[in-house]
Amino acid sequence: MNNLAPASALLLYALSMGGCGTLYMNAPPGSDIKLLSRDAPTTVKIEKHIWFKWWGGQPLHPEEAHAATIIKDAGLKEARIRMTNTLVDGLYSIIPGAFGFPRRTLIVEGNREITPTTRTLVRSKP
Amino acid sequence: MSACLSRRRKFNIPRACLICLNAFLLTACFTTRLEAPQGKDVRIMAADEPASFHKEYKDWYLLSGLLPIWRTNMADLIAKEQLVEVRVQTEDRVADGVITLITEELLLGVFPQSIVLEGNTAATRGRGIKNTKEQSTLPRNLGPVTRHPESSGHPAEQAANQQPDTRLTGTGQPQK
Numbered sequence: 001m002n003n004l005a006p007a008s009a010l011l012l013y014a015l016s017m018g019g020c021g022t023l024y025m026n027a028p029p030g031s032d033i034k035l036l037s038r039d040a041p042t043t044v045k046i047e048k049h050i051w052f053k054w055w056g057g058q059p060l061h062p063e064e065a066h067a068a069t070i071i072k073d074a075g076l077k078e079a080r081i082r083m084t085n086t087l088v089d090g091l092y093s094i095i096p097g098a099f100g101f102p103r104r105t106l107i108v109e110g111n112r113e114i115t116p117t118t119r120t121l122v123r124s125k126p
Numbered sequence: 127m128s129a130c131l132s133r134r135r136k137f138n139i140p141r142a143c144l145i146c147l148n149a150f151l152l153t154a155c156f157t158t159r160l161e162a163p164q165g166k167d168v169r170i171m172a173a174d175e176p177a178s179f180h181k182e183y184k185d186w187y188l189l190s191g192l193l194p195i196w197r198t199n200m201a202d203l204i205a206k207e208q209l210v211e212v213r214v215q216t217e218d219r220v221a222d223g224v225i226t227l228i229t230e231e232l233l234l235g236v237f238p239q240s241i242v243l244e245g246n247t248a249a250t251r252g253r254g255i256k257n258t259k260e261q262s263t264l265p266r267n268l269g270p271v272t273r274h275p276e277s278s279g280h281p282a283e284q285a286a287n288q289q290p291d292t293r294l295t296g297t298g299q300p301q302k
Contacts, residue, residue, distance in 0.1 A: 020217070020218045020219060020220060020222075020223060021217075021218050022215055022216065022217045022218075023215065023216050024173060024213070024214075024215045025158075025160040025170075025213060025214040025215065025216070026170060026171060026172055026173045026213040026214075026215075027169075027170035027171060027172050027213070028172060029172040029173070029174055029175075030172065031172065032169060033169065033170040034162075034167070034168070034169060034170070035160065035161065035162040035168040035169060035170050035212065036161065036162060037161055037162045037163065037164050037165075037166075037201065038159070038161045038201065039164075040162075056218060066173065067170075068172065068173065071170075079170065080159070080160060080161045080162070081159070081160040081170075081214075082157060082158070082159050082160070083157070083158045083216045084155075084156065084157040084158075085155055085156050085157075085191070086155060087155055090155065
């Protein structure tokens, strides 16, 4: 019985660390944001850390889980989006993660104006 | 006294190391990129726009993300499915967490991640099905949405709806 207690505690801790979380890579409503390719040049890079509560069941600030918020705030016309969980996120999550607050990182790179290299690719609206 | 200390050391240090290792392994590293294929013109969709294409993919990592076994390449998928507008959502589900948890204890650290790709091809733009799940979670302050009563919500359709009626008669009155 005595030996089971540490194992149970470890399992409980591990279970509490297994956080969930949903992130949305989208654009603001009514906008026309062009998706950039991997090697397209960008002038703006925004990194946002998104904290979740209830073991990832809900973001702490729901609007932050949408890339649309970053795109809108930065006034981007073209962008590429990356969702990542870095080693730093992992280290940050060790203590808060156990209490149900995991963290993720959303990175948006883009341009406030359509760049000449990508201008030719912009489609015409039907 | 020394026996007590050695006993404590014997039990606590390995346990602490095990907990730290476990915590470190459970904080997996992973990346999902939404990028356009080379030379393709792709638009990022808003959360409330209809999408006709909806497919779920799973990324798999070993050793807590150190070794990607299967990673979805969004650019390739967009090119393959001939999508002209897309949006993606990444989900760490409970089932994924359970897989990680079990395999973590076996020191394999299998980490699955669910990715949902939605979009439209040139033929289906503005004719898809609304993503009700995503729409319900969308905050209301992400920008103005002026929508025609019968509109599908697509920006191109909205722009068309906002244009003034040019079908005028000789008297300047709109045609009936």
